[in-house]
């Protein structure tokens with residue numbers, strides 16, 4: 113019965129889209145939903161920055177301000193950055209890159225989308241049920257005491273988690289079972305490696321946040337006291353549980369971004385990735401270390417010195433595989449024929465921003481400096497350098513890079529580059545001053561600040577609008593050239609990975625005949641030779 | 648995106664029983680991790696409130712837990728037997744074993760409900776008068792008891808629904824010795840439900 117409704121072949125009309133099991137169409141459904149959430153979260157970000165333009169009240173009251181920054185965080189983390197790259201580009205590209213006709217479980221894939229949509233709607237509807245003003249971390253005991261909207265928001269995040277889990281297991285099985293003949297593990301594009309590690313992390317970490325949120329929901333519903341000290345519970349335990357998920361989740365957000373950057377840098381500098389196996393191993397190194405460092409968020413929460421010392425020590429190890437990746441990207445660029453296309457500009461700004469974000473992470477991993485910087489704007493700046501400068505920058509780079517694949521058309525290089533420049537400059541204007549504000553002692557999440565912080569806050573707000581302008585330009589460019597762009601054939605970048613070896617946009621079955629893979633993902637030399645022979 | 652409607656038809660769907668099982672194992676792993684959160688909470692609080700846990704345990708009847716364990720294991724056994732029945736194309740056996748599994752699930756839930764009823768009578772549920780007067784350690788113990796067994800019971804319920812679907816399709820001859828992956832996957836799920844109970848029962852009722 114269900115099979116008759118669902119269709120993998122393209123059917124016309126809105127129902128054709130809503131009942132599709134084609135991974136490419138599902139990816140585009142995610143695209144529209146996530147972009148909508150991104151715009152919403154962005155508007156909240158601008159409201160935060162507007163309020164902070166002057167000390168004291170600028171546009172909203174403190175209560176409303178608390179709700180705005182909470183919604184900004186919840187939307188951006190759970191509805192945008194966590195799902196964005198896997199659900200949009202992962203869905204679109206994984207089957208294409210491994211030479212498959214779809215993911216392993218296409219119906220489950222569509223179900224995951226609807227679970228995402230349901231969760232997102234629940235989260236957004238929470239504003240109707242009272243104030244959600246806890247911040248995205250939902251720390252107890254405040255989250256238990258405050259309004260009923262938190263209950264709804266928690267439930268929404270809980271639901272959306274299942275979407276991540278199911279997408280993750282779908283991708284793992286897909287990558288294991290549906291690789292084209294000849295596509296051994298050593299020939300996989302790094303984006304596939306990154307997606308695989310991300311999926312694994314999703315499968316391992318998301319259930320833990322699921323049960324944590326469930327315990328918190330029960331706490332609000334029935335008065336269970338696991339996290340409530342008046343009932344014998346322990347609020348610190350909530351923090352441990354929360355960060356056991358939420359530290360790995362920053363790698364869930366950043367690993368697929370690193371995958372994209374590897375693809376872009378290789379293709380747009382026509383160079384084989386330097387140290388392929390080191391790059392793949394580093395992905396798993398980061399994923400593994402990511403699971404044993406969570407308590408570095410709790411150096412000031414009340415832990416034994418030994419525990420703090422161990423978690424600080426372990427956290428430093430994250431820098432090792434991350435450093436391997438940074439240096440290998442730079443080594444790949446060395447003597448490459450670099451084309452400063454829009455995706456490449458985004459990739460280069462990733463390298464800059466992520467370096468700053470990563471290195472300031474070490475300041476926060478050091479206990480003595482963290483005690484000073486904890487809960488200041490320094491943390492906000494660090495986090496945004498990694499998440500926005502890293503994940504979102506890579507997402508935009510990826511969207512431009514695969515735009516000709518998805519649409520068969522080329523965007524305008526002028527507008528694309530302009531957007532990248534606006535985002536890069538705006539980003540640094542917004543968040544670099546926040547490092548300074550944090551070091552001067554401005555606490556995060558405050559509605560008000562001392563008059564001496566005014567100038568830096570105003571620079572930050574101006575920067576935020578520059579990012580918004582850049583993002584707007586890039587989105588408009590993508591939309592306009594989706595219909596109006598010049599047709600550029602199947603493989604305008606001359607990429608060597610499998611997704612470029614079929615027509616653009618690909619037919620619903622991706623490959624008429626499943627290709628046989630003989631060369632690695634970045635063997636541009638062999639690929640060029642083969643092309644010549646064919647001519 | 649404009650999509651060209653192609654004349655030719657290329658089959659996209661594929662059958663991969665191994666892949667389906669791999670997916671199910673991954674899903675079971677997520678279920679285990681979900682419960683792992685609760686078990687962690689159990690051990691942390693047990694470390695803090697050990698004497699109170701012993702007090703709380705006195706309110707539980709191990710005999711009811713034992714009966715329920717036996718009921719659940721019979722269900723697990725028949726769930727496995729239903730897989731070997733479908734492998735040998737023995738439809739009558741398949742239907743019988745599936746039905747028994749469903750019945751054991753229902754019996755389990757009834758016994759559980761009876762047990763919850765006893766706790767309610769004693770006022771041991773959240774926010775009841777008696778519960779509020781308990782020392783914190785016992786509060787936590789009963790909270791753990793209700794949350795852990797409650798979430799487990801929810802899994803039993805989902806298992807029953809799953810097996811009802813399987814039974815429905817089995818009656819309609821959807822399965823045979825070549826095509827029984829859904830029976831196998833449902834069986835795996837039931838085994839997980841069994842496995843979790845195997846830890847819950849001793850930890851809550853028995854361990855001193």
Ligand SMILES: [Cu+2]
Pocket residue numbers: 358359362405406408409
């Ligand atoms: Cu962290």
